[in-house]
Amino acid sequence: MNILNSLCLFTLFMILIFIKQALSIKCWECRSDADPKCADPFDNSTFAIGDCRDASLPHLPGLRSTMCRKVRQKVHGVWKYVRSCAFLGEPGIGGDERFCLMRTGTYNIFMEYCTCNTKDGCNTSSTTLISSILLSLLFSVHYVFR
Known part of the structure; x- marks a missing residue:
């Protein structure tokens, strides 16, 4: 495989990665009143990250979720945290x-x-995830130049 074919394959691969990232976002979805690990500091070891592309609001049909949200609320001295997909x-x-x-x-x-939309799982209190784009880029560069 010559360098031109490798470069074309790499470019196509990167375009597909960016399209996937632009069309959907994944967010943590939990409530601290149901699971205390949802509070801060956030412990995501027992939660699966949710794909917001599948989320919907029955009273606003057709509206897509494009962001993640973390809500911290104190009502009568009790703190509650809610992490979810955000629509508006x-x-x-x-x-x-x-x-x-x-x-x-x-x-x-x-x-x-x-509210955030910079990367998957951005509605956490601390970031420990490595970007899938960065991993894909490193793999592709290694593949092209080996």
């Missing part, structure tokens, strides 16, 4: 995922919404 809104505040939207209310109520 924008990532972070003004597109900056480092910032979360915070709301407070009367009677000791606090809510924080963190």
